[in-house]
Amino acid sequence: MSFRVVHYINQFFAGIGGEDKADVPPELRQGVVGPGQALAAALGSEAQVVATVICGDGYFAENLEKATADILQMIRSCNPDAVVAGPAFNAGRYGTAAGAVCAAVSKELGIPAVTGMYPENPGVDMFRKSAVIAKTADSARGMKDAVPAMARLVLKLLRKEELGSPEAEGYLEQGLRKNFFTDVTGAERAVEMLVNKLAGKPFVTEYPMPVFDRVAPNPPLKDLANATIALVTSGGICPKGNPDHIEASSATKYGEYGLEEFDLLTASSHETAHGGYDPTYANNDPNRVLPVDVMREMEKEGVFKKLYGKFFTTVGNGTPVANAKRFGAEIAAKLKKDGVDAVILTST
Amino acid sequence: MRLELHKISITGLELGSVTALKGGVLTVDEKAVLEMLRTDSRFAEVAVDVARPGERTRITPVKDVVQPRCKLEGPGEVFPGFIGDVETVGSGKTLVLDGAAVVTCGQIVGFQEGIVDMSGPGAAYTPFSGTFNLVLVFTPVEGLEKHDYESACRTAGFRVAHYLASAVKTARADVVESYELPPFNVAMTAHAGLPKVAYLYMLQSQGLLHDTYVYGVDAKRIIPTLIHPNEVMDGAIVSGNCVSACDKNSTFSHQNNPVIRALYARHGRDINFVGCIITNENVTLADKKRSSSYAVKLASMLGVEGLIISEEGFGNPDTDLIMNCRKAENSGMKTVLITDEYAGRDGASQSLADACKEADAVVTGGNANEMILLPPMEKVIGFPTFVNVIAGGYEGALREDGSLLVELQAITGATSELGFSRISTCTK
Structure with missing residues (x-):
């Protein structure tokens, strides 16, 4: 057969x-x-x-x-x-x-x-x-x-x-790390590698370092009093019940939710979808991760002009860099289109 | 400082009525061991068992592994600060029961103790499938606080390891190995033409049961310092660690630190091994900055050209590893790092939590997330149901037939960052 x-x-x-x-x-x-x-x-x-x-x-x-x-x-x-x-x-x-x-x-x-x-x-x-x-x-x-x-x-x-x-x-590298057994211990390989490195001889690292994307910070705001500021988080804060089912780890999506009606977040209005930390304190008071309460106070005091009417959220827990990069680009494009001047990013 | 290791090759292990050695077979007086351990009122119950290479036996949850050693000559006693007084060790003669180990089992943190299989596919991943293991299983008295439980188990392992070696002190060694490094004034001019190399030895010190002790001092309270590699062989550094089993350094792997052995092996031939610097892996940024700067400064003061840097644990300590590497390379030293990886079960994710371009020479102990199916064993020593909650295991990992589907993370010593194992990882 x-x-x-x-x-x-x-x-x-x-x-x-x-x-x-x-x-x-x-x-x-x-x-x-x-x-x-x-x-x-x-x-x-x-x-x-x-x-x-x-x-x-x-x-x-x-x-x-x-x-x-x-x-x-x-x-x-x-x-x-x-x-x-x-x-x-x-x-x-x-x-x-x-x-x-x-x-x-x-x-x-x-x-x-x-x-x-x-x-x-x-x-x-x-x-x-x-x-x-x-x-x-x-x-x-x-x-x-x-x-x-x-x-x-x-x-x-x-x-x-x-x-x-x-x-x-004859296939293209998949970028998957696979274990295998070698003839010599890791310690012996390390000393051998150091001897070669010191002698200027060729050596092959067993783990080529990934290149992290470094983003240079923008210059500070010139006019805070007239700025619209948005909140974006990887701490998983979402409306109670996690309506879009953002995953507890390895997130494949982000959510965007309204803030207009909230002076602050409460345990009955919001919760975290994050599976990588003890959620007790975030669920008791979601402002600890997404500080809507403080932002509203400062908005009233006129420290800045306006809190943007929506927040973007995802779960940063084992989330592949490729997904995170895509979320970031899409969110930034939306914020820019809506004339947001600055963003506060909160993590956990 | 010169130390002789008098090694007796252990080829069998039995329980009996008197502790003695005959033809390589170590017989252990079970009653004496139990009586000694039962003097500690923190234990409600202590059990002793034996696991030999090749047997269909699983030990879990394994807390620590200790090699039986005692001093034959020279100042101090092994495990200074615990068994011996806080006298400097590392010179004279030390007896080693090579091939034997004391394995301690306890359900301290539950999710951060490991598995040792004496046969089957899992055996290839742990160094302790190859040793004759005297297994001590500790049940705490009710309400015993976890830190006290850990401390009790830790000390008990040292006591028994010391007891076993001491009881056969008069036996003749099969092999005598000697280790000697001269004082710095001599070392600096010795071996002209060979590059001076030191070992930067990172000790787990995140706290909350992620602890290592040096002469009895909690490593998170030290400033990086020098230690003679021979002191390590006498148990100056011990594990008090309940972090993931695969890459925590057991007391056994400190006593037999393979980086120290490998550096000694090339000393005088390819390198001039001048010494060892210990540093910690504390959790605050200030501590990380201080320790990495201080450790690299010590290496600079020694004028070394090369450094081997070994990590312990993963995630948060990755930042210490990278700081050490970057600062050393930027000070003109060449580094090689030893770490392991958390690349996901499919190997598709980034392996470390931090990276730098200077880290161009890395040895890996393997991807700890890779899965392995461990078949059922005839005998399980310890508390088997804990497999459902150990790191690398999960609810349902322990199947009805007794087999386990777990990450390598759950296997004691599997991805050692002291480079103990022969595992590596490649990209496919």
Whole structure:
């Protein structure tokens, strides 16, 4: 018995058409289509391409959620053991779609999903952690290398073999830290590394430091008395009941809620969604994390002109930097549009 | 200062009626041990058990591990400030029962004690699956305050470790190792052409049961200072620590500090190892700044060119690690850091809470969040239900068949930041 593989490709590789046909909705065909032929050959007798799902790149980009759901449904109906998408080379929308399909397949169906892209394809950064992406050339001229590479990876995953290093296996680094056993202790490795570093010889750090985004503070406000000030928090304060279900850790969203009607926050109006600290004191008096009470007093005293009518909130607890960065950019854009002069950020 | 370690290789462990050593097999007078420990009125109950390498045995929740040692010659006694007087240790002769360990079990903080499996997949991750373990299980009297419980367990482990070695003092050592570093005036001109190197040894001192003691002094009350590496071998630094099991330094790993051993091994050949600086990991910013500046100043005064810096714990202490690194590098010293990682169960997150570009040479003890399935064992010593609440475990981690699905974090010594283990991490 051989493994069952579903292949995902775009309208161009299916022979439907180019940009003019990019709006075709998802379609399921039995057997191989286009590059599926080469894929079937590369998989050999161990796996067969049972069906092909085709979708226009434009349609996918404009109907992200619906397209993903519909494609997932089509794939599920084939009862596959694995999914291969692309290769997308350096085609941005195709790469994004192929990456999204693979990510959804691994998450929802729990089966291996492999795609192939050129390292600079925007789909790589979006999906490298959630999909296995074979490294390909930047155009379809690289098809003869890309397809066997993808086939090799998917077969390995189907056999439940662990993938070796990205260089050895020909996939793009996923940025996932994996433990392994070495021959020498950490202490001996450290002294060896120091001896080399002191001698000016090459050495390889075992943990390359991440580059933290450092944001230079803006100059102080010139005219505080006429400033509109907003409150933004990563301390998880939200209306009682957490209406948007912001996660207690690893948040995927932020909330924006009105403040106009509040002179202060109370235990009956607000609470924290944060799962990373003892919430007792924040829940008893949410002003401790989001200081609406003090801001209102200062507003009345005329220290500044106005407290902005909404607050933005999320949970900063194991939240991936990528999510935090996106929240920050979106929130800042909204505040800027509404003419807010300054923001007080509170954490916990 | 010169110290000889007289090592007896322990190849078996039994309970019996007299403590004696025969052909590498250590027999322990169970009654004597129990009587000694029951004099401490803080314990309602004490139990003694044995766990040997390869057995289908799980020990949990493990608080500390101590290697049996005692002085044969020289000033002082091991564990100064606890067993010995506060006399300077680190010279003369010390007896070591190599291959034996005293493992203390207690449910002090619950979520910050560890697991030791003597066989199966978990055994590869703890150094203490390879030792013959005399396990002491302590039940406190009702209402005993946690700090008193911790203190009682800590001291009990030292007493038994010292007792075992002392009882077989006349036995002949299988191996004698000697460790010697000269005074600074000699060290500074010795080994011409080799770079001078020191060890910056960070001690967990966040408080609230995250404590380390130096000659009996709580490390959060020290200003960074010099210590001779030989003093460490005699138990001058001990653990009073109930932080996550994987990367807290047990007393055993202090006694056998692998960084000190590795520096000695290359001393006179590739480096001139001049000494050890201990520093702490306090929680306030002022303490962090003061300690990192002071420790780096000491290294500068020694004129060293290179520093190994080892961390203990994670999160908050990452900031101390990075401060030490940045200040040392900016003072012209080359550093190598030893840490471990919390990159999430899938390994996708950032591993440390702080970073700097100067930290370009890092050794990792592994990702502590990685999951491991520990199969059921025939025998469990300790308080097994605590697995549901230990760090790295969670409600439901202990399954009905007795197997455990936990993070490596829960395994004692798994991701040692003293570089005890052979685990590393790569990016895939």
